[in-house]
Amino acid sequence: MNRKEFLQRSLAGAAVVAAATAPVELLASCAPKKGKPELRLSFQEGTAPGKNLNEKFDYMEKLGIVGFEPGGRNLANRVTEIQNALKGRNIKLSAICAGFGGFILAEDPAVKATFDSTMRDIIAAAGELGSTGVIMVPAFNGQKPCKPHTRETREYLCEQMHELGEYALKHNTTVILEPLNRGECHYLRLVSDGAAIARDSKSAGVKVMGDFWHMKEETNDYAALLSAGEYLQHVHVASRGRRSMPGEDGEKDNYIDGFRALKEMNYPYYVSFECGCQGDRNVVLPAAVELLREQWKKA
Amino acid sequence: MNRKEFLQRSLAGAAVVAAATAPVELLASCAPKKGKPELRLSFQEGTAPGKNLNEKFDYMEKLGIVGFEPGGRNLANRVTEIQNALKGRNIKLSAICAGFGGFILAEDPAVKATFDSTMRDIIAAAGELGSTGVIMVPAFNGQKPCKPHTRETREYLCEQMHELGEYALKHNTTVILEPLNRGECHYLRLVSDGAAIARDSKSAGVKVMGDFWHMKEETNDYAALLSAGEYLQHVHVASRGRRSMPGEDGEKDNYIDGFRALKEMNYPYYVSFECGCQGDRNVVLPAAVELLREQWKKA
Numbered sequence: 183m184n185r186k187e188f189l190q191r192s193l194a195g196a197a198v199v200a201a202a203t204a205p206v207e208l209l210a211s212c213a214p215k216k217g218k219p220e221l222r223l224s225f226q227e228g229t230a231p232g233k234n235l236n237e238k239f240d241y242m243e244k245l246g247i248v249g250f251e252p253g254g255r256n257l258a259n260r261v262t263e264i265q266n267a268l269k270g271r272n273i274k275l276s277a278i279c280a281g282f283g284g285f286i287l288a289e290d291p292a293v294k295a296t297f298d299s300t301m302r303d304i305i306a307a308a309g310e311l312g313s314t315g316v317i318m319v320p321a322f323n324g325q326k327p328c329k330p331h332t333r334e335t336r337e338y339l340c341e342q343m344h345e346l347g348e349y350a351l352k353h354n355t356t357v358i359l360e361p362l363n364r365g366e367c368h369y370l371r372l373v374s375d376g377a378a379i380a381r382d383s384k385s386a387g388v389k390v391m392g393d394f395w396h397m398k399e400e401t402n403d404y405a406a407l408l409s410a411g412e413y414l415q416h417v418h419v420a421s422r423g424r425r426s427m428p429g430e431d432g433e434k435d436n437y438i439d440g441f442r443a444l445k446e447m448n449y450p451y452y453v454s455f456e457c458g459c460q461g462d463r464n465v466v467l468p469a470a471v472e473l474l475r476e477q478w479k480k481a
Numbered sequence: 482m483n484r485k486e487f488l489q490r491s492l493a494g495a496a497v498v499a500a501a502t503a504p505v506e507l508l509a510s511c512a513p514k515k516g517k518p519e520l521r522l523s524f525q526e527g528t529a530p531g532k533n534l535n536e537k538f539d540y541m542e543k544l545g546i547v548g549f550e551p552g553g554r555n556l557a558n559r560v561t562e563i564q565n566a567l568k569g570r571n572i573k574l575s576a577i578c579a580g581f582g583g584f585i586l587a588e589d590p591a592v593k594a595t596f597d598s599t600m601r602d603i604i605a606a607a608g609e610l611g612s613t614g615v616i617m618v619p620a621f622n623g624q625k626p627c628k629p630h631t632r633e634t635r636e637y638l639c640e641q642m643h644e645l646g647e648y649a650l651k652h653n654t655t656v657i658l659e660p661l662n663r664g665e666c667h668y669l670r671l672v673s674d675g676a677a678i679a680r681d682s683k684s685a686g687v688k689v690m691g692d693f694w695h696m697k698e699e700t701n702d703y704a705a706l707l708s709a710g711e712y713l714q715h716v717h718v719a720s721r722g723r724r725s726m727p728g729e730d731g732e733k734d735n736y737i738d739g740f741r742a743l744k745e746m747n748y749p750y751y752v753s754f755e756c757g758c759q760g761d762r763n764v765v766l767p768a769a770v771e772l773l774r775e776q777w778k779k780a
Contacts, residue, residue, distance in 0.1 A: 331630035
């Protein structure tokens with residue numbers, strides 16, 4: 183390492199430290215202090231019944247749901263709407279679910295440029311809303327042409343994630359890599375792999391999440407979430423047979439091992455519903471919330 | 482502690498270990514019944530000083546080393562030699578370290594055929610020797626042309642591993658996937674990934690291992706080894722800065738989190754030295770053994 187590289191790295195490091203002091207406040211507001219770990223449930227916009235945000239939030243508050251995970255599409259134009267709907271409520275923004283155009287591993291520079299600009303717009307809006315981070319998948323299987331799955335591409339991804347993470351920190355939020363099952367994204371399938379990429383991206387703004395549906399790829403829920411450690415910023419939950427409401431797939435819907443990891447880590451963020459619904463939403467949704475709370479107690 | 486005190490302690494410890502160690506037969510019997518988990522140390526052929534196997538085994542027995550991990554090259558012609566050298570000793574074969582030609586993910590059918598035939602010869606010899614399994618890497622970075630890192634290649638690998646695993650079972654042994662750091666093998670870097678491939682290969686003869694040197698890829702030693710669970714068949718150990726004798730890299734050489742996972746899993750196989758040596762082998766090797774035993778106790 184020559185002097186120039188050293189200084190660049192040092193300055194980058196200093197910037198991280200400087201930037202990190204600001205977001206701590208925000209993240210801390212969503213990330214309560216150490217203590218008895220709590221199950222903080224969150225819904226996506228389509229989860230609760232209701233004609234508009236206010237009806238949905240009324241419903242959520244009755245169930246004790248404390249997080250809201252909107253999609254990222256058009257988020258910049260919805261900041262005021264969402265802020266107003268959240269006013270005076272015991273609900274905060276959890277993560278933002280994707281919504282950008284293009285993808286980060288695109289071979290086509292125009293597709294990559296679309297990703298860069300749309301993702302940054304969402305990050306900025308996410309920051310305004312106090313979100314814990316913006317969820318992203320490096321490349322769905324159908325997104326082609328995609329950079330090949332090589333060591334060089336991993337290095338490229340880490341460099342790109344570093345830039346994105348630093349940008350997110352400036353906006354008091356993060357970017358969250360989501361591993362998916364191999365049917366949807368072969369590139370990133372395991373929570374531990376996402377955590378390693380987050381670590382190697384060398385930005386406190388790069389995080390990872392676990393999704394109990396996609397985690398059928400894992401051999402061990404507990405180990406998978408534990409491997410994410412300090413990088414774990416969000417969790418998705420669904421039934422484990424059909425990606426429906428937790429409980430709708432019966433005994434398959436066991437989250438206890440994963441919850442045990444979250445409790446041991448004193449995980450301070452959200453467990454957010456991302457799932458369909460087979461039965462009557464007004465029956466299976468409260469039942470799902472109850473099931474998760476029971477399993478959390480057992481974990 | 483001087484060297485004399487150290488050796489006295491080591492030998493005393495070794496006697497305890499030797500007395501407590503049940504005879505190890507392969508697979509079913511190689512995996513001792515549930516009980517107090519023990520640290521079963523193994524050496525590769527180059528680890529112990531000595532001009533021949535007998536001298537090496539004498540040295541190993543004095544240190545309480547109960548496993549021997551030879552290379553797979555020319556193994557079929559060495560079965561009698563190794564069997565004779567092991568007779569009457571408290572040392573069993575642990576894993577066999579590779580030694581085949583070609584590689585399983587080769588694009589070139591001739592290279593794949595070389596892998597298939599040489600690997601099967603080693604598996605058969607490993608079975609005769611009562612080995613716990615034959616270690617293999619799917620493709621080192623330098624092995625080209627290699628099938629691309631795609632979902633289809635993963636399916637192909639699982640099919641090929643299934644066949645290999647079934648062949649190994651017929652020979653009373655296994656095949657053991659070894660994840661390496663990305664500098665050596667980008668294809669398979671994480672223990673959890675190897676475990677998922679072992680699971681999806683759908684053969685009880687397909688296993689995975691962890692190597693504390695390569696596990697610098699992991700975010701969490703404990704979670705990584707725990708994720709391997711029932712698939713974990715072997716462990717390699719080395720110092721964590723220069724891949725030398727454990728302890729030669731000072732505070733970096735902390736294996737306690739990983740050992741904790743092995744103890745909790747009641748891991749019944751071996752922890753085998755695969756490393757160089759910076760200092761005087763007759764000093765640093767016994768010191769390394771002592772260090773590992775101390776850390777095992779602390780774990």
